[in-house]
Amino acid sequence: MRFLFWFLLLAVAAVVAALAARLNAGYALLVAPPYRVELSLNLLLILIAGGFAALYFGLRVIVRTIQLPAQVREWRRLQKKDRARAKLDAAIVALLEGRYGKAQQQAQEALALPHSSGLAALVAARAAIDVRQFDAAEAYLSRPETQARSLSVPRLTLSAEIALEQGQPQEALRILDALKREAGMHTAALRLELRATQAARRFDQIPSLVDQLVKRGVFDAAQGEQVRIAAQREQLRALAHDAAGLRDAWSRLPESTRTLPPIARAAAQSFLQLGGDREAGEVLARSLEREWNSELVEPYGECRLPDATRQIEQAERWLAGHNQDAVLLRVLGTLCQRQQLWGKAQTYLEASLALDNHWRTHLALGEMLGRLGRSDEANAHFVAALRLATDELKRRR
Structure with missing residues (x-):
């Protein structure tokens, strides 16, 4: 349709031009003594239009000829830039595929081309870190292309990860502090800071980091709590080994946290090492009252409380609701043995063996029977304890 329109328009223009030429009887006289040139006005107009067109196109050809070397250089620059971009794309794809050697190779080829982006060096560094080639990664990050301000965040993040992977958590935290001053803390840097803080054993700083990661959706509530x-x-x-520090840290924990089995066990073990048997016993008893956990019973039996009789009575109250707990029976036997209640101790220890043939119970029975002068029975239990302990070590291997 468009072609037909332009064809008709051109035909009309040609007809109008032909009619105008027929009606135009004028002429032009050009005098340059001794010469006289007489031309029809139509021919003069055609010559003027043709001359203008020739001059215009001639000048265009000259300008294009002059610009041709610069245009060739620009074309070559764009070709190299396109090749570098293609190499960078290939490096990123290889990195995402887990082909780290190929990712480094493609990134190096991109860096070898002029006008390459510093992003290629970052991709190569990321691939080198994943195969633990830390020297190569640091060399990539030190290239001039990566020093651009727009690349400071990924460069500092990768530098911090290198320090952390090399067992330098303090250096990693220093770099992350610089990153925080540069651009604030983003999610990936927060995760890295959590790892570095754990490695640096700055455990008091971890809960606040976990709260931020939970808010950002990195952890769900259950994972964050763990x-x-x-x-x-x-x-x-x-x-x-720090009694004052331990008591201060314990006092700052909420009550709901103190009674959690892992927390109670860790606190009790630390109190026991510091000679705080009474505090350890109270910690374990509160946790067991809230939630029964056999793993807490063993350290409760290790506590030497001032009132040993009351300690036995407490354990016997627990036995009413957990009479099939072999660990509780063994601990009761140990507590009774400590108070020289030989009959009750033997009864509890034998009941524990009936539920769980454990080497610790055999050992406790052997020690008690040895103190009572029943050497043959004691030796039999010692042999059984040794055999069971050896089997347990083999299974752990």
């Missing part, structure tokens, strides 16, 4: 509890447990274990 990480938080693990950090609090390790903090309590780390204070096993």
Whole structure:
């Protein structure tokens, strides 16, 4: 349709031009003594139009000829830039596929081309970190292309990860502090800071980091709680030689956290190492009252409380609701043996063996019978304890 319109328009223009030429009887006289040139006006107009067109196109050809070398250089630059971009794309795809060697190769080829982006060096560094080629990764990150301000965040993040992977959590935290000053803290940097803080054993700083990661959806509530509890447990274990620090950390924990089995066990073990048997016993008893956990019974039996009779009575109250718990029976036997209640001790220990043939119970029975002068029976239990303990070690291997 468009072609037909232009064809008709051109035909009309040609007809109008032909009619105008027939009606135009004028002429032009050009005098340059001794020459006289007489031309029809139509021919003069045609010559003027043709001359203008020739001059215009001639000038265009000259300008294009002059610009041709610059245009060739620009074309070549764009070709190299396109090749570099293609190499970078291939490097990113290889990195996402987990082909780290190929990712480095493609990134190096991109860097070898002029006008390459610093992003290629970052991709190569990321691939090198994943195969633990830390020297190569640091070399990539030190290239001039990566020093652009727009690339400071990924460069600092990768530098912090290199330090962390090399066992330098303090250096990683220093770099992350610089990153925080540069551009604030984003999610990936927060995750890295959590790892570095754990490695640096700064357990008191972990709960606040976990809260931020939960808000950003990195952890759900249950996962965040697990990480938080693990950090609090390790903090309590780390204070096993600092009585004041341990009591301060324990006092700052909410009551709901203190009665959690992992927390209670860690606190009790640290209190026991510091000679705080009474505090350890109270911690374990409160946790067991809230939620029964056989793993807490063993350390409760290790506590040497001032009122041993009351300790036995407490354990016997628990036995009313957990009479099939072999660990509780063994602990009761140990507590009775400590008070020289030989009959009750033997009864509890034998009941524990009936439920669980454990080497610790055989050992406790052997020690008690040895003190009572029943050497043959004691030796039999010692042999059984040794055999069972050896089997357990083999299974752990």
